[in-house]
Each structure stands twice: as C-alpha cells, then as structure tokens.
Amino acid sequence: MQHIIDRFISYVTIDTESDPKSDTTPSTKKQLVLANLLVKELKAIGMIEVTKDTNGYIMATLPSNLEHEVPTIGFVSHYDTSPDFTGANVKPQITTNYDGGDIILNAERNIVLSPNYFKDLIQYKGQTLITTDGTTLLGADDKAGLTEIITAMEYLIQNPTVKHGKIRVGFTPDEEIGRGADKFDVGKFGAQWAYTMDGSQIGELEYENFNAAGAKITFKGKSVHPGYSKGKMINSMLLANDFINELPKGEIPQETKGYQGFFHVHHLTGSIEETVLELIIRDHNAKKFKKRKDLIHDITKKFNKKFAKQFGEDIVITEIKDQYYNMKEMVEPVMFIVDLAEKAMKDLGIKPLIKPIRGGTDGSRLSYMGLPCPNIFAGGHNFHGKYEYVPIESMQKAIDVIIKIAELTATTDFSVKEITKPKKSKSKKKK
Template identity: 75%
Template sequence: MMDKQRIIDRFISYVTIDTQSDAKSNTTPSTKKQWDLANKLVDELKTIGLQDVSIDENAYIMATLPSNVEHAVPTIGFISHFDTTPDFTGTNVKPQIISNYDGKDIVLNAEKNIILSPSYFEDLLLYKGQTLITTDGNTLLGADDKAGICEIVSAMEYLIQHPEIKHGPIRIGFTPDEEIGRGAHKFDVEKFGADWAYTMDGSQVGELEYENFNAAGAKVTVKGKIVHPGYAKGKLINSMYIATEFINSLPRLETPEHTEGYQGFFHLCDITGKVEETVLEYIIRDHDRGHFEARKEVMQKITNEINAQYGNDVIVLEIKDQYYNMKEKVEPVMHIVDIAEEAMKQLGIKPLIKAIRGGTDGSQLSYMGLPCPNIFAGGHNFHGRYEYVPVESMIKATEVICKIAELTAMKK
C-alpha cells in the first residue's frame, strides 16, 4: 500500500514552490524560481536512493533506478515537468485538503465567494468520499504537473523499498518550461538512454494518450497609416478595422469553444492594436496532418485576399510549426501503449484511450527518437483557480508506474 500521507506531504511541498514559466524570457529555464524546486528534487532523488542523479545547466534533471533482475530488460523512462503555466499566478499557493468529499459545493474563498461546484465541474462527483486537494481560490494549484513529479518520485521510492517487485532499468526525467512549449527543446535523449518513456501529465484516472494535436503559432501583423482624423479622408488606414476583417474571415465555429474530440481549431489568443499597427496572435491545432496544413493555407489565402483588396502588403503573416501528432511515432511501437493499458487493467482501472486536445513534452520527444505516450496524473481544471487533484488518483498513478515497470520486466 502506498503511504497516502507521504504522497500528500510530498505534493504540497512541491506546489508551494512557485515555478511559473515565462514565454517572454530567452533563458532556460525561463524563470530563476524554477531552480528552487529543481534543486530540491535533486536532493530528494539522492535521498530516496536513486543513482546517476544529475541536473544540467538548463535545469533538466535525470536519474536512474537500476534493474533488479538478471535478464535483459528494455530501459523505460518516466517524465514530468516542474514549471507551471504563465496563464495564472502560482505565487503563494495555499492548498486546502478536503477529506471525505461529500459531493457538495466547496468554498475555496469565502471572502471572494469563489466556489468549486459540481453543478459546473461535474467531474467532482466522480470523487465523492475521496480526499481532494484544492486551491484557496487565489492561485492555481500546480497539479499540472507537480502531481506527475510526485507520482514518479513516490513510485521510485516504493520500488526501492520493495525489492520483491522485479523491474528493469528505469530512467526518470524532469523538465522546465513545458508550459511555454519548450520542455523538450534541450532534453538530451541520448543521455536519457531509454528505449521508450511515458509522460505523467494527463488528467482523469485512466487516461492513456498517444495522439495529440499538430500545432502551429501564427502572428498576423496588420499595418495601417495614421494621420490627423480631421483630415484623414483617403489617407488614414485603420489597422484595427482590417484586423477585424481578418478575424471575421476565419470560420467562426472552428474555435476552441465550439470544438471537441478530433475537431481542430483556430484560436485567437492575443490582440494588441492601434491605428498604425495591430498584431493578432493565433494558435492553430488539428489532429489530422492534412487538415492542419489546410488551416495554415486558409490563413495565407485570407492574407493574400486582403492584401489584394488594399493594394499593398497591409498584412504580414508568420506561421511557425510547434509540434506534431506523436501517433505517427508511437503506432510502430504500440506494445508500449499495450503495456500501460494492461497495467491499468490489472489495477482495476478502466483505460480511457483518447486523443489529447493539446500537446505534451512527449509529442516532441517522440519526434526526437523517444516514443512517449501520456498517462494520467489525476488533476482537473488545470491553469486556474478551480484546479484540484484527488489524492486517490495520485496513488493510482503511482501504482500504474510500478506496474508498468513490473510488466516490462516480464516481457522477454
């Protein structure tokens, strides 16, 4: 049996350290405060008895649990990230522990009337009778992905303390800056040395994912001309109006709030505008590679049409691919998904195999030569004040890690 209180204490010790990343920074890690947790993790990994514990100049952490069997076993890895999203503050996180959750509203912050309610977040009802860790309504929690880190560390500690569980060599890796899309950028796959790995970065119990979005970022710069509005006829070009034309030319229902499952989207995530220049920041997402390329072509077509209408290059479009669907790299080695699925089934967990409507370090790592499906870490409502994680879900994820290690060692 996993030590429930130890997992709670470990998780809280992680989330109370602010590790918010910053997309505007050019350093790795993008914020100095990520080192606070990184250095703590290095000490902890050494303390629990892992070998080859290392941290490089970019705060990438690796460690090894040696094999305890004599026959050859593939080296597997488990990976999580320790940064939290820039979308919402992670400063001064004050976790609340809700024991034996009764299925009713949870008051996160009475003063501000911030309520975590199952009438809005229906998944809460899955966890009646369990122990929930929530925020105090002022910050995110950081279960994305400190729950994953907690589970990996706890699993390694458990395997060390229970040598009767047979396993091959296991490598673990913790990364900075995943939330800003750079988590795998400086990950040394050759040094890691695993045949395959799993990111512990999913949500609900049972999630097992080996498909994710193809992803690109698009910057639309609209140039105008500013003159005195009293004498502007035939001279002034208002970039904000032209930007509105661009926005309205994209399919209105192909946005995040209108799509689900395998449906892709265009997402306008930032606007800065004045008469002389307006900049639109988009992300483009689609699971299907052909549809993904078509979405980029749609944006270019609209750009060309508006430029032709106004007689000059009023719009400059820059599109940069960010990551691709890992399915292409995982399907040839589907036994790594099968092992994870079997581990869940043996633990009485119903596998929920579905596509990620997002990306993980694993999507980039798969294209770097390390096939890397994603497994649940247990948290819900990531990136905001309503984030929570059931402790029982973290325990189950920890057990899945141990069971994957055990099953891999049985494969001859």
C-alpha cells in the same frame, strides 16, 4: 496517503512559473529552487546517477534488479507551472471525504468550485481533494506527475521483491511555454521508450495529440485626423477584426472537442498604425492542419490584394511557425508500449480512457526526437487556473500504474516485439 499529500504540497508551494518572454533555460531562476529539491529527494530515496545539467534538466536511474535484460524504460514530468495564472504563494486546501457539493475556495471573494459547473467533480465523491484557495493555480500540472514518479521509485527501492528492469526518470523545466523538450538529451537519457505523467483524470492514456502551429499576423494602417480621414485613414485594428471574421465560425476551442481542430486567438494588441494578432492553429489530421495554415495565408493574400493600390505595399504580414506534431506517427510503430500501459491499468481495475490529447506534451516532441512517449494520467483537473484540483486517490492510482508498468516490463517477452526506436524527425516548439 499522507506521504503523498506532504510531498505534493512541498512541491506546489514553491513558485515555478515559467516565462515565455525570457530567452534563458530555465526561463525563470525560481524553477531551480524546486529542481534542487528534487535532486536532493532523488538521492535521499536511493536513486543513482542523479544529474542536473546547466539548463535545469534532471535525470536519475533506478537500476534493474533482474538477472536477465529487459528494455530500459523512462518516466518524465515537468516542474514548471503555467504563466496563464499566478503560481506564487500557493495555499493548498484539503477536502476530506468530499460530499459531492460545492467547495468554498474563498469565502471572502465568493469563489466556489461547484459540480454544477465542473461536472467531473461528482465522480470523486467520498475522496480527498486538494484545491487552491481561489487566488492561484494549484500546480498539479505537473507537480502531481513529479510526486507520482518519485513516490513510485521510492516504493520500488523499498520493496526489492517487486521485479523491474532499469528505469530512468526525467524532469524538465519550461514545458508550459513549449520548451520542455528543447534541450532534453535523449541519448543521455538512454531509455527505449518512456511515459509522460502529465494527463488529467484517472484512466487517461494518450498517444495522439494535435499538430500545432502559431501565427503572428501584423496589420499596417495609416493614421489621419478623424475629421479629415475620408478615403485616407486605414485603421489596422479594424483590419484585424475583419481578418478574424474571415475565419470559420465555430472552429474555436470552446465549441470543439475530440478530433475537431480550431483557430484560437490569444493575443490582440494595437493602434491605428499597427496591430499584432497572435493565434494558434490546431488539428489532429495532418492534411486538415495544412489546410488551416493555407487558409491563413489565403486570407492574407486577399487583404493584400484588396489594399494594394491604396496602401502601396503588403498591408498584412503573416508568420506561421510549426510548434509540434501528432506523436501518433512515432508511437504506432511501437504500439505495444501503449498496450503495456493499458494492461497495467486494467490489471489495477482502472478503466483506460484512450483518447486524443487536445494539446501537446513533452512526449509529443520527445517522440519525434527518437523517444516514443505516450502520456498517462496524473489525476488533476482544471489546470492553469484557480479552479484546479486533484484527488489524492487518483495520484495513488497513477503511482500504482507506474509500478505495474515496471513489473510488466520485467515479465514481458520483448523478443517478439519490434523495439527499434523510430527515426528522429524535426519538430518545432510547443506553445
């Protein structure tokens, strides 16, 4: 277990925060510090065909040790961390034999990780938890996935009696800003299917995710001296507020769960003359997803009609861009790849938690690029913030699942299964 801890901490203490404002790949040069370390480690443990391209995409191969052919499978994770919260100067804290009570992250600032608020904590009583010190995120999303994949490959190399086919691993930059799959070379990767190790709690197995779009809505206004503005001033900030109030009440992230979709306002900046509202649109159901986008356009038309005479032109300008789609459409034709992962978990005594992802992963876009790619737990909780934590026992179980999937792939009769890759389909960027 200490080997896992040491590897994980060596990764999270390297700042790899991505930057949505950058137009380079990777979006920050500091991501390459970890990328270079990963390349060295992959070579050191005995992986072959280890490559890092000019955009920071890493790939490597574990050759088959079988005398017969089986499909080539892959495991994927990302090495950037979210810009939602700082990932600089991460100082991990280790709690052994967790007693089920509060964990003091930072006594000076009174930052406490409590099971009274984060109820998932209690299920890890008696285990070893890695947390933050309350000033940064931890980076288990997705450095736990990196740790698990490399450690599983190391185990398979050191234990050649465990039979497996050819395995490809891939590590990507910029997943957190929706670009992780942008320059991923599916053809070069050469796997018939893969799994992202990018889920949360132990047992998660996901092959459904949101359909996603981002909307940028610009409101125009007219600034006039407030003392003389009767019938003249148009305050764009108030227009934006009225627009938000036109959206369905309660259909927001903090009041929805499961398959329920939402609208999420995440940026609002402006002045009297111009205000920009940014929101994301999410729904698992394709028809409902379209209706949500249509609603934004309908509200836009309503405002433009209302102010047509006074303003003289469109007062609201709306841009909506699709970002990614529900991978279910691409995975269902090869559903046995989900069954394989489910069997691996059950064989290890892990209860599979098959549920929709309330978000997206590299796998959702890779599935539409011709690489069916369900998502498996990496063990972490409370991603993108100071309350993030990961149980080491969950990471070990994720390692075991990777190994078990490799074993099952070596012994499954694929002659009766349809393993033709799904047709490629265009998908926009994730945000």
